[in-house]
Amino acid sequence: MKQLVTFLLPFIGILAGNAYAANIDDPVLERGQEVYELTCATSYCHGPAGGQAGAPRLAAREFDALYIASVTANGVPNTPMVGFANALSAEDMNAVLTYVAFLNGIINPQFTVDDPLASLGIAVANPRRIPLAxxxxxxxxxxxxxxxxxxxxxxxxxxxxxxxxxxxxxxxxxxxxxxxxxxIETPNISTVTLSIGSNESMPALLLSRGIAGVKFYDMSAVPPVLRTIPPESDSEVFNIAGNADWHHHxxxxxxxxxxxxxxxxxxxxxxx
Ligand code: HEC
Missing domain, CATH: 1.10.760 (Cytochrome Bc1 Complex; Chain D, domain 2)
Structure with a gap:
């Protein structure tokens, strides 16, 4: 299945309106594409050039700029989409928002490099950054x-x-x-094995296990992906054991x- 998805991705990309991708010569867009490829287009998440992968397609969805910025900054609750408000520098945030806006046909979004999120009225925690040399x-x-x-x-x-x-x-x-x-040793990394049908097994950082199900980071992905296996799910966690195969180094x-x-x-x- 994975091979099939990998094989199909470029075509999905074309269908997703990647006529846009062909003519990127603006430095901000170029940087945005770079940040996007490295931060958003990873195996589990969005596809190259805004195509679909594990997460939804982003290109040609007619998103408006404010929506793109607020989801990117704050994430989507209860999904693997985390908020990136504090994960990127202002310049990179500006570039990646401009790029995703561009994939949606918005040529001149009102982001500003100094503080792209504040310019749209999206408040983010103000990181404490002491001057260093x-x-x-x-x-x-x-x-x-x-x-x-x-x-x-x-x-x-x-x-x-x-x-x-x-x-x-x-x-x-x-x-x-x-x-x-x-x-560095990683005593908190275990192996989670999902039963019934999938038999999926992965290194995991366990966050919680209770009536709401099992919540963990799948550490086989980079960035690690937050997963919740609800108790009523047909794929349950049947084994959580120590892990010797995940190495911080x-x-x-x-x-x-x-x-x-x-x-x-x-x-x-x-x-x-
Ligand atoms: C792919 C994810 C990942 C990356 C990249 C990563 N780490 Fe870690 N790191 C972890 C995890 C997960 C743990 C905790 C493991 C545990 O508790 O079993 C950890 C633990 C640590 C610890 C021990 C924490 C403590 O309180 O003693 C240090 C120090 C650390 N990392 C530093 C770094 C530095 C510096 C870098 C970059 C050079 C880095 N890490 C890159 C995932 C990562």
Whole structure:
């Protein structure tokens, strides 16, 4: 099935109105496309160029600019669509909103680079960002904005300074060295196996298990995907066991030792 979807995606993309995608030469749109491909168009989520994948198609839906901005900022409750208000810099938020607006035929949306969400009256938490310089500031950029690391950048799973996706609980202890950071243990990752029909099995970070069902992050996806298996679902969680196959170091392997040194310098600077 997965192969079929992968095979069909380009065609779905064309059907989704990707005549637009052909003539992107504006730098803001180019950046927006880049941010979109790296942040939104991942296996579980939206397809390339606004096409459909695990999540709905975004291109040519006649969304208006305000709707696009508010869903992107706040997410959709009870779905894997998390809010990105604090996950992207203002500039990248502006670019990606402009790009998705463009996919919906809006050529000149009223976003402003300084604060695209505020310009539409969407309030977001104001991240506390103390001024930093030198290696600490470089480490901050590597933590949040290292797009060349694709989604294997720290802010994909960690929220710091009010920015990032809080998959993991807040970092309690800054590792003492790069090798300690490379060797972080992940005792809270388990394996969730779904029964009946699917027999799907995945590494998971369990959030809750109760009468409302089982809630967990599927850690096989990047970014991890929030899933809820309701108690009445025909696919139930029948096994939650320890996991030996998910390794934190695989998700930070795109960073060099020098870069991780700067990331640690940044984390120390803000925890002082
Ligand atoms: C794909 C998701 C993901 C990425 C990317 C990621 N981490 Fe993590 N990290 C986790 C998870 C999940 C845990 C907690 C695991 C557990 O508790 O079993 C964790 C734990 C940690 C811990 C230990 C937390 C503590 O309180 O002691 C530190 C430190 C850490 N990560 C730092 C980083 C840094 C720095 C980066 C970027 C270089 C990074 N992580 C990238 C998912 C990720």
């Amino acid at each position: 030198g290696e600490a500031q470089e480490g901050r950029e590597l933590f949040f904005d290292a797009y060349d690391k694709s989604l294997k950048r720290c802010s994909t799973c960690h929220e710091v300074e009010g920015i990032g996706i809080p998959v993991a609980s807040p970092i309690a202890t800054v590792p003492g060295s790069v090798s300690a950071l490379r060797n 695989d998700y930070i392997s795109a960073y060099t030792d020098e870069e991780l040194e700067r990331v640690l310098t940044f984390l120390r600077a803000i925890s002082e």
